[in-house]
Structures are given as structure tokens and as C-alpha cells.
Amino acid sequence: MTQIVIIGGGPAGYEAALVAAQLDADVTVVEAAGAGGACVLDDCVPSKTFIASSEVVTGYRDTEEFGIHSDGLEAITVDATAVHARVKRLATAQSRDIQAKLVKAGVTLVHGTARFGDDMLGHTHRVKVRPHDGDSEYFIDAATVLIATGATPRQLPTALPDGERILTWRQVYDLPALPSHLIVIGSGVTGAEFASAYLAMGVQVTLVSSRDRVMPHEDADAATAIERVFRNRGMTILNNSRAESVVRDGEGVSVALADGRVVTGSHALMAVGSVPNTADLGLVEYGIAVSTGGYVTVDRVSRTNVPGIYAAGDCTGVLPLASVAAMQGRIAMWHALGDAVAPLRLRTVAANVFTDPELATVGVSQTDVDSGKIPAREVMLPLAGNARSKMAGLDDGFIKLYCRPASGIVVGGVVVAPRASELIMPITIAVENHLTVNQLAHTITIYPSLSGSIAEAARQLMQHETE
Numbered sequence: 001m002t003q004i005v006i007i008g009g010g011p012a013g014y015e016a017a018l019v020a021a022q023l024d025a026d027v028t029v030v031e032a033a034g035a036g037g038a039c040v041l042d043d044c045v046p047s048k049t050f051i052a053s054s055e056v057v058t059g060y061r062d063t064e065e066f067g068i069h070s071d072g073l074e075a076i077t078v079d080a081t082a083v084h085a086r087v088k089r090l091a092t093a094q095s096r097d098i099q100a101k102l103v104k105a106g107v108t109l110v111h112g113t114a115r116f117g118d119d120m121l122g123h124t125h126r127v128k129v130r131p132h133d134g135d136s137e138y139f140i141d142a143a144t145v146l147i148a149t150g151a152t153p154r155q156l157p158t159a160l161p162d163g164e165r166i167l168t169w170r171q172v173y174d175l176p177a178l179p180s181h182l183i184v185i186g187s188g189v190t191g192a193e194f195a196s197a198y199l200a201m202g203v204q205v206t207l208v209s210s211r212d213r214v215m216p217h218e219d220a221d222a223a224t225a226i227e228r229v230f231r232n233r234g235m236t237i238l239n240n241s242r243a244e245s246v247v248r249d250g251e252g253v254s255v256a257l258a259d260g261r262v263v264t265g266s267h268a269l270m271a272v273g274s275v276p277n278t279a280d281l282g283l284v285e286y287g288i289a290v291s292t293g294g295y296v297t298v299d300r301v302s303r304t305n306v307p308g309i310y311a312a313g314d315c316t317g318v319l320p321l322a323s324v325a326a327m328q329g330r331i332a333m334w335h336a337l338g339d340a341v342a343p344l345r346l347r348t349v350a351a352n353v354f355t356d357p358e359l360a361t362v363g364v365s366q367t368d369v370d371s372g373k374i375p376a377r378e379v380m381l382p383l384a385g386n387a388r389s390k391m392a393g394l395d396d397g398f399i400k401l402y403c404r405p406a407s408g409i410v411v412g413g414v415v416v417a418p419r420a421s422e423l424i425m426p427i428t429i430a431v432e433n434h435l436t437v438n439q440l441a442h443t444i445t446i447y448p449s450l451s452g453s454i455a456e457a458a459r460q461l462m463q464h465e466t467e
Helices: 009-023 039-040 042-059 080-104 188-201 220-232 320-335 366-370 386-394 420-430 437-441 452-465
Strands: 003-007 026-029 107-122 124-131 138-142 144-147 151-153 166-168 183-184 204-207 236-238 243-249 252-257 262-265 265-269 274-276 309-311 351-353 357-361 377-382 398-405 408-418
Touching: 003 009, 003 107, 003 124, 003 138, 003 320, 009 026, 009 039, 009 080, 009 107, 009 144, 009 320, 026 124, 039 042, 039 080, 039 124, 042 080, 042 188, 124 144, 144 320, 151 408, 166 236, 183 188, 183 243, 183 252, 183 262, 188 204, 188 220, 188 351, 204 262, 220 236, 220 357, 220 366, 220 398, 252 265, 262 309, 265 366, 357 420, 366 437, 377 452, 386 452, 398 452, 420 437, 420 452
Parallel strands: 003 026, 003 144, 026 107, 144 309, 166 265, 183 204, 183 265, 204 236
Antiparallel strands: 107 124, 124 138, 151 274, 243 252, 252 262, 351 357, 357 408, 377 398, 398 408
């Protein structure tokens, strides 16, 4: 049996392990935190569970419009201890489920750390494993090694988290109560998601953005729409403002901005990106190419420059999504074990920001189209004109669709709406399978439904096609 060692048990690692086990390899996964890795125990699963609690609160917004009389959002109280306990309980349960799946598949799961040994042994690679349970370290000689160690929250020397007032997103679930005034440093995806969730829970939120809008790397129309919602709901957004330092100030925090202003609040959440967990793996000594940022360099089938060594997930810096990490890991194993495999195609990857409303994208971007890099026609339909949207009282959001000028093949789309993560799926299928706007337009949709706007957008592009 082919011996495979996977360093890291997050989505990249455990999905790779399941594929390798299915192909009859002898698989060992070495994971420091637990099955599922930081994604399941600290990052993605906890944050989305926390956001789910905030969505329950959102359901009490503007109920009078529907003829439902309540005391409104002001009467809602949030038990932070119960919310955080649920977050941790579900994360632990998900980790247990993943571990059970790995064990059932015959994968050996080691709770510990690993690094490369000093020597390459012909066509095998020596990995030093150090268990956390006190057992002596030992070596495994593997034909294939997958590096899937993920990333950790980036820390600024002038704003070091203390776990009490200055926090990373992994530390918020240990707070005994919700902040009274949360200052979120960083307006990327993570910062926007937490700012949105805390705002929904009734927390005063100030979002510090170093750029001219929130989520600067997302579709401009979508980011602008969500920023408008944030402001209308009472969030303070400081655009073009860079935080120089964050310090404890009695029972609160003081955030010094580069322009001399000082913002005070009860807590600060640092959402300034991540750094790859690659420093203690012995990569450079082993000859594995690493970028200046510490990311492992890989090609589209997850290979590093060293034969038999692959890497997947956030430690590669390819695209920090659990779905991409999982696919990178699967591709690595399919390739290493000689199974049929297609290289990773980022153009067909859908991504979602779990704000309220959500923002989902797939395929080409507005920047690609505006710059002429990708020739495409587009249409954008506000959801305000959608019958189901009117019934649900949705005033914000839109569907945007891109297609090739001549053929009408769908090449991308953007959705801003509740559950955009679900609505983006038909557009993703169209992009993946080279469907045309004609095919989308001729698809009968439920009436009334939000997805009807996708078909309507396709019909408008189809009309352009016949002019």
C-alpha cells in the first residue's frame, strides 16, 4: 500500500485523506487541534454558527410591516453565554463527525504535530511526528506528503490581542457578554461578517476600513449595497482610515488612526488577514519552495517543486475558501495516486460573504469586464422588482449576470440577497457547464421565487442577443 502522510486535518487534509483511503492508500493524518482543524473548531464553522444566531434576531426587524405587532428589536435580549456555548458545541460535534468518518475509512489520525526530517530517502520522504499525548516522537517514511496546515489570524505588533478586550475572531466566543461597542479593524470578508452579525445582535459597531469602501476586493456594486445597509442600520463606517495601534484603556480600548483621530469602544476585533502556518515544518531546509509571505508554492494539481510533496488549503494562498482547500486536497491525492484528475479551475469557484444580506459571486468580475480583459455583456436586476422579494419586504439586493457577447454563454454572476449562498448555485452550474442565457431563459422557475430573477436576467440578455 502507498504510504501517505497528511500534515493538517482541516478541509484540505481530511478530504484528501478520504480520497486517498478510497484509493487503498495507507493514510496518516497529523492534526494538532482535532479533526476538521481550525476551520471546524475555530474559524468557519463557529463564525457561521454565530451568524446564524444573529439571523434569528434579524427576523424580528420591521415586523409591523407584515401586520405582526411585537416590541421590536429593542425587546430582544441575547444571552452571549448561550450563543457561545452553542457555537462551541456544534463545532465540537462537527469535529467528532469528521473523525468518525476518517476512522471508518481506515485513516490513522494522530493528535500532534509533524515536520519534515533532515534527509530525503530516495523516492520517499521522512516525516517526524510528535504526538501530543506524551508518546515519543517517531518517523514515517511516506511516498507522498500533503502539507495542509492552514493559516492563523495575523497579529499587528501595535495591536496585540489579549483575549479580553483586543480580540482575534477565534477569541470572541470566550467573552462572558456581548461588547457594548465593538470596533472592528479591517473591512474584508471576515471583518464585514462579524460587524454585520454583532450589529444585528444590537451591538454598537464601528468598522475601520483602510479603503474607500468595505470589502474592497468584492464586486463594487455589491459591496456598496451592503455598506449602504450597514449604515442605514446604524453602523459607523470609517472609510480611508488606517488603524495605527490598539491599546487597553481601562474597561475599554482606544484605537489610534493614522490621521490622528482616536476611536474608543469596549472591545476591538482584529480582522486584518491571516498568515500561513508553515514556519515550523522544515520546508526551506527540505528544499520546498515558499513565497516571501510564507505560502507554499503549488501548481494547479497541488504539486510543490519537490516530487511527492503536495500542498493544499490556506497555507498555499491560492484562495482562502474551505471549498477550494477541499478540492485542492482531493486533486492532490487523485494526482499522486494516478487517478484521473482535472487541474483546479478558480473561474468556476463560487464564493459567499455571510453578511446580512449575503454577497455571492462566481466567474468573471466587474473589474475584468470594465477593463476589457473579459469581453462580456451584463444585466443587473434589483430584487425590489421581484414579487417574492416584495412579499418578504426585501428592499436591498440584486442579481447580476454576465455572458459572452456573441455566444451568450454565461461566464459569471453576482447575487446580493438573503441566502445568496444558495441562489448563486444555478449561476455556478451555468458557468461550470457553459450554459447559455437562452438555456437559462427557457428554464421554468417557481413563481414567485427569488430565483425567478435569474431567469429574468437571462431573458434580458437573450433579448439583447436578438437585436
